[in-house]
Amino acid sequence: MLRTIHLPQTRTVTAAFLAFVGLGVASGLLGLAWPSMRQQFHLSLDAVNVLYLFSTIVYSLTSFYIGRLMARFGSGTTLLAGATIMVGCLLGIAISPTWALVIAFSTISGLGNGIVDAGLNLYVATYHTPQQMSWLHACFGIGITVGPLIMTFALQQALGWQFGYAIVGTLLILLVLLFASTRHLWRNEGLQTAENEPVRRAGFVETLRTPVVWLSMATFLAYVGMEIGIGQWAYTLLTESRHMPPEMAGPSVSLYWGTFAGGRFLFGLIANRFRTSSVLRVCMLATIVGVVLFWWNPADAVGILGLVVTGAAQAPIFPLLMSDTAQRVGAEHAENGISMQMGAVGIGTAILPGLIGTIGKNLGLETMAASFVVMSLVVFGCYQLTALVRARQPALIRAGG
Numbered sequence: 001m002l003r004t005i006h007l008p009q010t011r012t013v014t015a016a017f018l019a020f021v022g023l024g025v026a027s028g029l030l031g032l033a034w035p036s037m038r039q040q041f042h043l044s045l046d047a048v049n050v051l052y053l054f055s056t057i058v059y060s061l062t063s064f065y066i067g068r069l070m071a072r073f074g075s076g077t078t079l080l081a082g083a084t085i086m087v088g089c090l091l092g093i094a095i096s097p098t099w100a101l102v103i104a105f106s107t108i109s110g111l112g113n114g115i116v117d118a119g120l121n122l123y124v125a126t127y128h129t130p131q132q133m134s135w136l137h138a139c140f141g142i143g144i145t146v147g148p149l150i151m152t153f154a155l156q157q158a159l160g161w162q163f164g165y166a167i168v169g170t171l172l173i174l175l176v177l178l179f180a181s182t183r184h185l186w187r188n189e190g191l192q193t194a195e196n197e198p199v200r201r202a203g204f205v206e207t208l209r210t211p212v213v214w215l216s217m218a219t220f221l222a223y224v225g226m227e228i229g230i231g232q233w234a235y236t237l238l239t240e241s242r243h244m245p246p247e248m249a250g251p252s253v254s255l256y257w258g259t260f261a262g263g264r265f266l267f268g269l270i271a272n273r274f275r276t277s278s279v280l281r282v283c284m285l286a287t288i289v290g291v292v293l294f295w296w297n298p299a300d301a302v303g304i305l306g307l308v309v310t311g312a313a314q315a316p317i318f319p320l321l322m323s324d325t326a327q328r329v330g331a332e333h334a335e336n337g338i339s340m341q342m343g344a345v346g347i348g349t350a351i352l353p354g355l356i357g358t359i360g361k362n363l364g365l366e367t368m369a370a371s372f373v374v375m376s377l378v379v380f381g382c383y384q385l386t387a388l389v390r391a392r393q394p395a396l397i398r399a400g401g
Contacts, residue, residue, distance in 0.1 A: 012185050013132065015178050016120050019083065020139035022172045023117055026090060026109075027140075028147020028257065029168060031232045032250060033161035035239075040161075041099040045361045048232075049354030050103055055110035056350030062114030063342035066122055067335045069115070075123055076183035082115025083176045090169030094162045110346070118342035121322050125338055127187055130276070133323040134268035134316060141261025141315070144231065145254050152250040207336035213329050215386040216337065217344035219321065219379060224345045225352025226291075226375035227314055231257065232353045233360065233368050234294075234307065241365035244300060256307040263315025276324050277387065279316060284380040286313035291376050295369040310372075317379075328390065 034048055041047075062069075070078045089109035096102045124133050147168070154164035207213055234256060238249040267279075290313055293306030325341065326334040352375070360368040 009127075009185065009187075011182050012187075013128070015079075015175075015182050016124060016136055017139045018178060019079070019116055019120060019175055020136050021143040021146075022083075022086070022168075022175050023113065024140040024143020024145070024257075024261075025147040025150065025168050026086065026113075026143070026172070027228070028144040028231070029151050029161075029164055031235050031253065032148050032151040032155065033164060034232075035236065036155060036161045037102070041102075043099065045236075046354060046357040048357060051106045052350045052354045054103060054107040055113075056346045058107055058110030059114035059117075060343045060346030060350065062111055063118035063346050064339050066115065066118040066342065067339045070119055070122065071188070074183075075119070075186035075188050076179070078115060079119050079123075079186065080176070080179040080183050082112045082119060083172070083179045085109070085112030086116060087169055087172045087176055088112075090165055090172065094166035094169055096162075114342075114346065117345075118339065121342055122335065122338045123186070125323055125325060125334070130320065130323040131268050133319040134264050137319040138261050138264030138268060138315075141257055141264050145257040145261050148235075148250055148254045148257070152246075152254075156247075201335055202330075202332040204336055207329075207333045207340065210329060210333055210337075212386055212390050213333060213337050213340060215382055215389060216321070216325070216328055217340055219382040219386060220318075220341045221344040221348035221352075222375050222378040222382060223314075223317060223321075223348070225348040225356075226287075226372055226379065227318070228349050229353040229356045229368075229375070230291075230294075230307070230310065230372055233356055237360075237365050237368055238303070242297065242300065242303065252304050252307060255304065256311040259308050259311035260315050263312040264319065267316040276320055276327075280320055280383060281380075283313045283315070283317050284376070284383060287317070288373070288376045288380065289313070291369070291372040295366075295373050297369070328386065 030048070030051070037043070038045070038047065066078075073081075086109060089105045089112060092105035093102055093109075096105060120136065121133075124136050150167055151161065151164040154160065154167070231253065235249050235253050238244040238252060239246055244252070287310055290306050290308075290310030293309060294303050295306070297303035297306070321328075322338065322341065325337050329337040356368050356371050359371055
């Protein structure tokens with residue numbers, strides 16, 4: 001049975017949780033800012049694809065190499081650098097007078113976001129428990145609930161979308177200071193066995209030859225495209241297609257993220273009481289129900305209910321998939337597997353939300369809701385296929401359990 005060393009690390013865990021709040025707040029801005037940003041710069045609906053594409057290419061490349069970056073420079077120093085880049089780019093976007101500068105700062109922000117996001121996922125999966133992984137991602141849910149509220153405030157007060165970015169960038173300076181003060185406390189020894197022996201790290205090419213790693217990447221790619229896609233396009237769909245007042249649509253998107261965050265906190269309390277695979281299957285099926293309700297939408301209340309069900313059902317999926325990586329792909333491939341999964345997260349974020357926008361532009365906004373249904377089915381199908389392949393290759397499961 002494989003385990004990770006688990007010692008009290010209050011300050012680093014606190015820093016990790018607050019960093020994910022910051023990531024969430026920053027991620028929750030663009031969806032509400034986009035209509036105003038698009039109007040200011042005279043852009044088409046799917047011009048947001050450019051932001052997603054460039055920033056997440058950088059994010060994905062960073063994620064693929066995060067294990068080697070942290071081994072080379074140390075966990076604390078690497079995370080401090082990522083947070084600094086992230087804050088600088090948020091403030092840069094806030095003062096950008098042109099679309100080209102917004103693109104430039106968004107692209108560079110992919111480097112900072114990739115370091116902090118992938119780095120903390122790798123760190124918590126290595127040194128902490130599924131419960132703490134669930135709470136880590138619950139903190140992202142808190143942030144992405146607050147982000148739309150900050151942007152809603154800035155827009156309703158006629159302060160402009162730039163002001164929303166400025167508020168968040170200024171607040172996250174505190175995160176940089178926190179990483180600086182804890183830089184020497186972050187651990188670097190890597191995954192270990194129950195006998196405290198280091199686990200052999202498979203080579204990158206060796207991991208690439210492992211089928212379950214590719215299936216796991218596909219699951220993450222489809223899942224994150226759906227999760228972020230709903231957050232990005234729900235506001236546009238509610239206001240421009242279903243003609244919901246902005247003061248109702250904004251809080252509805254926050255409600256989606258709010259149930260998402262609440263579900264992660266709740267699951268963190270009971271994470272060790274249920275079998276991981278069973279919870280994942282139930283939540284994936286419930287997600288299908290939620291997105292079908294949002295797509296069907298015979299009345300506004302049903303559509304909003306669909307968002308609530310979807311947010312709650314999605315809550316434990318990402319953290320459980322991430323914390324279960326060693327069991328799913330094998331201990332030797334765990335570090336590379338996590339890096340590759342986070343790379344897939346970046347690719348999914350880059351391609352799928354933008355593709356959904358293109359579909360909505362060309363085929364009608366309501367087709368975006370239908371695409372969420374398709375993606376939820378892909379997530380469930382990929383996970384089921386992973387389980388089948390894993391069952392036929394028991395030698396991969398060297399993590400035990």
